[in-house]
Amino acid sequence: MIEIRDLHKSFGRLEVLKGIDLRVTQGEVVCVIGPSGSGKSTLLRCINLLEVPSSGHVVIGDVEVTDPDVDIDAIRRRIGMVFQQFNLFPHLTVTENVTIGQRRVLRRDKAEAKRVAVANLERVGLSDKAAAYPAQLSGGQQQRAAIARALAMGPELMLFDEPTSSLDPEIVGEVLAVMRGLAQDGMTMIVVTHEMSFAREVADRVVFIDDGVILEEGVAEQVIGSPTHERTRRFLTRVLHPAAAELTDLP
Amino acid sequence: MTRRQRARAIRAVQYFVLLAAVGALVALADWGRIGDAFFDVDVIRELFPEIITVALKNTVLYTMCAFGFGLLLGLVIALMRLSPVVAYRALATVYIEFFRGVPALLVLIGFGYGIPIALNTEMPGGILGTITVALGLVAAAYMAETFRAGIQAVPKGQMEAARSLGMSHARAMMSIIIPQAFRIILPPLTNELILLTKDSSLVYLLGVTLPTRELAKFGRDSLNQYVSMTPILIAGLAYLIITVPLGYAVRRLEAQQAKAR
Numbered sequence: 001m002i003e004i005r006d007l008h009k010s011f012g013r014l015e016v017l018k019g020i021d022l023r024v025t026q027g028e029v030v031c032v033i034g035p036s037g038s039g040k041s042t043l044l045r046c047i048n049l050l051e052v053p054s055s056g057h058v059v060i061g062d063v064e065v066t067d068p069d070v071d072i073d074a075i076r077r078r079i080g081m082v083f084q085q086f087n088l089f090p091h092l093t094v095t096e097n098v099t100i101g102q103r104r105v106l107r108r109d110k111a112e113a114k115r116v117a118v119a120n121l122e123r124v125g126l127s128d129k130a131a132a133y134p135a136q137l138s139g140g141q142q143q144r145a146a147i148a149r150a151l152a153m154g155p156e157l158m159l160f161d162e163p164t165s166s167l168d169p170e171i172v173g174e175v176l177a178v179m180r181g182l183a184q185d186g187m188t189m190i191v192v193t194h195e196m197s198f199a200r201e202v203a204d205r206v207v208f209i210d211d212g213v214i215l216e217e218g219v220a221e222q223v224i225g226s227p228t229h230e231r232t233r234r235f236l237t238r239v240l241h242p243a244a245a246e247l248t249d250l251p
Numbered sequence: 252m253t254r255r256q257r258a259r260a261i262r263a264v265q266y267f268v269l270l271a272a273v274g275a276l277v278a279l280a281d282w283g284r285i286g287d288a289f290f291d292v293d294v295i296r297e298l299f300p301e302i303i304t305v306a307l308k309n310t311v312l313y314t315m316c317a318f319g320f321g322l323l324l325g326l327v328i329a330l331m332r333l334s335p336v337v338a339y340r341a342l343a344t345v346y347i348e349f350f351r352g353v354p355a356l357l358v359l360i361g362f363g364y365g366i367p368i369a370l371n372t373e374m375p376g377g378i379l380g381t382i383t384v385a386l387g388l389v390a391a392a393y394m395a396e397t398f399r400a401g402i403q404a405v406p407k408g409q410m411e412a413a414r415s416l417g418m419s420h421a422r423a424m425m426s427i428i429i430p431q432a433f434r435i436i437l438p439p440l441t442n443e444l445i446l447l448t449k450d451s452s453l454v455y456l457l458g459v460t461l462p463t464r465e466l467a468k469f470g471r472d473s474l475n476q477y478v479s480m481t482p483i484l485i486a487g488l489a490y491l492i493i494t495v496p497l498g499y500a501v502r503r504l505e506a507q508q509a510k511a512r
Contacts, residue, residue, distance in 0.1 A: 050411055077417035087412035091430050091511050101416035104426055133511045146412075153416060 001026045001188060002047070002157065007056035009042055016042045018212035020056070024157075029189045031199035031220070034209035035235055040192040043209065044159050047190070048079045060157065077105060080150030084162040086142040088134040094121065094145045095130045098152045106153065113152075120148040124178050140171035144178055151182075158182065160191040194239055200224055208232045287479075294481040298473060302482075305462060306469035307489050313382050313451040313465060314493075318444050320387030325394030330424070332399050343395065350392035355450050359385040363457040378463045382454050390447055397439045401432035434508050441501045445494050466490060 002024040009017040016039045024030050032040045045051040047058055049065060049072050058065040065075055089097050098117040102108045108116070121127050124144040134142055143163055150158060160179065164172040176198050183189060183202045193199060199206050199220055206223040208216040216223055216232050227233050237244070252260070331343035350358065362385040367373055374381040405428050413423035433440075452467030459468055470486030473479075 048415060050415070073414075073417045073419050076415055079415070081412075081415035083408060083412065085406075085408050087406075087408035089409065089412070089427055089431075091434065091508075100426060101418070104422055105417040135510060149416070 001061055002190075003057070003059045004043075004047070005057040005059075007043070007046060007058065008054045009039075009046055009051060010054045016212055017046070017053070020209075020212075020214060022207065022214065022217075024188060024190060027186045027188055028204045029183045029187075029191065029202055030205045030207060031203035032190065032192045032207045032209060033194070033196070033199060033223075033235075033239075034215075038209045039212045040209050041161050044161050044190060044192050047159060048076050048081055050081075073105075077153055078156045080147075080153060080155035080158040082143070082146055082150055082158065082160045082163045084165050086134070086139070086146045086166075088142055088146055088149070090134050092133075093130070094126060094132055094134070094137070094148075097134070097145060098149045101149065101153050116152050117148070120151045121145075123151065123181070124148045125174070138171060139167045140174045143167065143175045147175075147178055147182075157188045157190070160189065160193070162192050162194070164193065164195060196224055196236070196240060208235070210235070289480045289484045291477070291479045291481045294473075294477045294479045295485060297477065298482055298485055302466070302469060302485060302489060306464055306466045306486070307492070309454075309463060309465040310448065310451050310490075311493065313379065313386070313454060314444070314448045316379060316383040317386035317390060317451065318447050320383050321390030321394055321443075321447070322440075324387060324391035326398055326429070328391055328395035329398035329402065332395060333402060347392045347395055350389050351396075353389075355386060355389045356453055356456065358389055359453050359456055361385070378454065378457055378459060381457055382451065386447060386450055386453070389450075390443060393443055394440065397436045397443070398432065401436035402428055404435050405431045434511075437501060437505060437508075441497065445497065448490065448493055 002022075004020055004022040007017055007020040008015065018039075020039075020043055022030075022043075032043065034040050042051055046053045047060075047065070053066055056066065060075060060078070063075060064070065065072075088094075089100065092100060095114070095117050098120060099110075099113040102113040102116060103110070118127070118130070121130055124147050126141060126144055126148065129137060129141060129145070134145065137145065147163075163179070164175050167175065172195065176195060179189070179191070179198070180202050191199075191203070201220075203220045205217060206220045207214055208223055208227070208229070210231050216227060216229050223232065224236060227236060328343045328346055331339040332347070334340055334343075359382065362374060362381050374384065376383065409427055409431065410420075410423055413427040414420070418426065451465055454463075454465055455468040455471075459465075464472065466486045466489050470482045473482030473486075
């Protein structure tokens with residue numbers, strides 16, 4: 001359902017993506033891993049045009065996202081995005097966060113939006129926080145609310161940009177549990193993450209990006225379990241055994 | 252002496268000096284004459300009810316109209332200032348520089364006397380129309396800069412999250428960014444409202460009639476009429492009746508919104 005062809009993105013003279021080709025089929029969960037600064041987040045943000053690609057093509061379903069005449073708002077409605085920093089709207093309650101997109105963008109009536117919000121808050125286990133403001137929630141609760149906000153739009157595809165990277169370690173599990181549930185329900189997901197155990201367990205496919213290109217891709221067992229590239233191996237060692245790192249190993 | 256004892260001793264000296272200064276002023280002042288000049292009960296009685304029903308009412312009316320106009324225009328100018336279109340940005344910058352740099356008094360005279368001469372017509376709305384436009388234009392220049400700072404203080408992720416839901420840029424601005432910016436700039440906006448309350452006294456330049464007088468003009472007219480400073484004191488107090496509760500209300504509002512930030 002998504003096809004990315006020869007995607008390039010430069011910020012000024014810095015080329016971050018150097019020709020990415022990736023296909024994701026309906027219901028597939030793809031985890032994108034790689035060192036920081038490798039272009040993972042940029043790739044994700046190029047899919048819903050938060051970053052405009054320098055060249056190349058992104059096609060979702062039968063719509064060419066990279067067509068300059070495209071109605072980008074219409075496409076973004078079909079793509080849910082979850083951010084590292086949650087980006088909940090702090091001036092709105094949790095319920096209002098989940099209903100505002102439905103009301104203002106999908107033009108659903110109040111009762112319908114409320115009903116969808118209640119259902120999605122229950123799905124992420126936040127029914128009891130419906131009336132709270134984001135500042136009153138823990139990081140994990142905020143991220144689950146952000147997932148509910150995206151789900152309420154009924155997306156065909158969910159993008160997760162390091163959804164657990166700003167959470168305390170003991171809270172990461174509750175967010176991953178929600179994501180695991182989504183994957184089991186058949187949601188198409190692209191997840192940029194450093195959670196290797198999650199990738200191993202949930203991903204249909206793992207993509208390793210380094211220096212703006214896909215260096216390695218395949219099923220999780222293969223890419224994480226027995227990587228073929230030396231750079232993939234070094235990255236995995238650093239992520240899986242951070243305490244064992246020597247200063248000389250660092251890039 | 253320990254540090255704490257020394258701090259306490261220094262504070263005691265400060266209090267003593269302060270009390271001594273106040274005490275000296277109280278002892279030296281001629282209270283009889285002050286009472287006659289500033290607090291003539293008969294004059295106070297004469298001032299009511301017009302000081303409330305005409306003067307205070309007009310001050311509030313002029314201020315609110317100018318503030319409302321300035322707020323809307325200020326928001327538009329701020330959005331132009333942040334626009335990707337160069338011409339809009341340039342226009343907004345010129346506007347802000349001009350109306351922020353020129354005294355409100357000159358702008359008011361310009362509109363009160365310049366426009367009727369230039370266009371051979373009165374300003375629509377008479378006194379109220381003139382002061383709304385003139386003071387509103389000046390206030391808009393300040394508020395535009397305040398709005399711009401507030402909008403820029405909203406984290407970038409808020410716009411990205413709103414756009415990701417499929418909101419257009421304009422819709423995201425209205426529903427997500429501006430409401431948050433508004434909370435951030437509530438204190439400076441209150442300052443602007445209070446400044447405007449006092450600037451509304453400039454209306455005397457337009458030659459006001461009895462029913463269009465506001466507090467300052469009313470106080471000065473009464474000063475001449477009764478040959479007493481009392482109206483000035485009462486008019487001053489009337490300003491405080493507006494501004495002090497306003498400050499209190501805004502502090503309450505801020506405290507209320509603190510949880511939703």
